[in-house]
Amino acid sequence: MAEVDYLRISLIDRCNFNCLYCMPEGAELDYILKQNLLSNSELLTLIQEVFIPVGFQRFRLTGGEPLMRPNLVQLVREISLLPETRDLSLTTNGFLLAPLAQDLYDAGLRRINISLDSLDPDTFDFIIGKRGRSRWPDVWQGIQTAHRVGFDPLKLNVVVIPGVNDAEVLDLAALTIDRRWHVRFIEFMPVGNGELFSERGWIPSEELRQSIRNRWGLEESQILGAGPADVFKIPGALGTLGFISQMSECFCDRCNRMRLSADGWLRPCLLNEIGQLDLKTALRAGVPLAHLREKVKQLLEIKPEINFKQRSTGTGGGNYTRTMSQIGG
Template sequence: MSGAGSAGRTHPAPATIGDPLIDTHGRVHRDLRISLTDRCSLRCTYCMPEQGNEWLAKTSILTLDEIERVARIAAADGITTFRLTGGEPLLRTDIVEVVRRLARISGPDGTPVEVAMTTNGIRLPELLPALIDAGLHRLNISLDTLRRDRFHALTRRDRLDDVLAGITAAAESGLRPLKLNAVAMRDVNDDELVDLVAFAIDHGAQMRFIEQMPLDAGHTWDRSRMVTQDEILAALSARWDLAPLPGRGGAPAARWTIDGGPDTVGVIASVTAPFCGDCDRLRLTADGQLRNCLFSTTEYDLLPILRGAGQPHSPGAEVLDASIDGMLRSCVHGKLPGHAINDPSFLQPARGMNAIGG
């Protein structure tokens, strides 16, 4: 366990494979975000620098077999959704096979898991048919602006047409729900909120706005640049009648119907309206670190377990699986009540968003 000594490897409770992953605050964990790479085809200002990035060593990136092994244990412990993230997950050369392997996994009751993906959409036109055939269920696509000049300034790449082509391919595929994500930023794209929602509606998608969070690799986050949930709703209410939807559960986005529905808009207000009390997510980084919170400064290292570090012979399958299960439970056991962004003692994670996984 990085940053916490060897205590993280101590099993905190007498549980075994197949028991639910419940933390000390009673939250049952059902969602595992799996980062496949820290690399990306864009350089979004709120995520990573344009140059000088220190990429993860290729030898530290989890293999397909290692990802599948962790996922199978997680599913046995009650995880029902795997969300593939990055960086940009479509840059992984074996991405179709990753989806295929994970989509074949079932939970203890025989119900197949759901496989979702968050992507910038650039490679979707060429890969989406194969991904759907492999078992992909849902897509989230990032789209912060509809203006070419702004897109170039935000991402440092002139790829808006490619992203829009990916959204069109997703809309035509029939994968639903289809969600478009935008980070709302003051004096950057806050005058496009209505336009982005209208664009999403035209493509059969749900627009979701995200309050900007302190997860940029350069640690330049400025609270005053963040557009709050209240401001987002006020801007949208000038155009549409919004009504809150109940039954959010552990979902990160609160949702509102637009003019009575069926179209909806979501807001992920991690800063001004944290939903930590209902969080059911864990994260697995591309280099095998388990994280129990997006903002955690502690990680639980699975790589030595998966690769039998320091042992003359690899452990047997049962021992290996039990060790993975134990680390999952240690990670869950160490989860704090909330992320404490609004506490003066808050420390931004050392990793940027691209290395943590969205």
């Protein structure tokens, strides 16, 4: 089992997109009331007094859409200034990124993941569930601005959906040839939306690799990430290609993370809600921080048994009640 030192922190469960794989159209979500979100001060207390002392050193800010969180830049600055923070990153859909990129970089953020599921504006808008004015130009501008500001690595996340954007895999892979960008192809995972597809809703990573291999060749990269991606590169390319194969290739034994929801639930496994801790309620009730540290340590010890290794590899479910947007990805 990998050392668990990586905490994904959901800052907000709301999003300005309604992506097929995250918040399916027609889904009725109960959004967290503002007063039930962890405040910045509560988050910092948990990071400093609970998570860092038990070994967490890497933090990723997620959502929903984290750029919708008030006072985000200040929170980034405070986490980045903690001497124990070894790595701080953020995942965004990029729509609000262009005007915030420089401020986030100046606050200490250096790594960013941006969702870009299509290079075609019509397909893109279909995936994100938006009609009317296309959102694609704003996202592309956010990517360009982040690149210009200096985010490195700059990662682009692509959830591959059969019959929707799978024909674009080679075009998306080509973005890495002349740029130090890292494109990561993600197998669609039916979390909270298992009825979205009647047939298999995901394409095995090996099929994508073979398609790229046939076009340019493919070699293993020397650049290794802190996450679950298997990293390759097109020979001579400046960037890399990552493949996150949670459906076809179980990587539970390599899992090095836990997830903290926007309302303070600590989740040891994306696909299993057993063992969750309600840290927000305990913190607000005045439970001693030493007691919370001990509870998190105990959860770390049983995490290998909680990982959902025997999940279905079809479009069926698992032991979860929240959608991906509510969990924090």
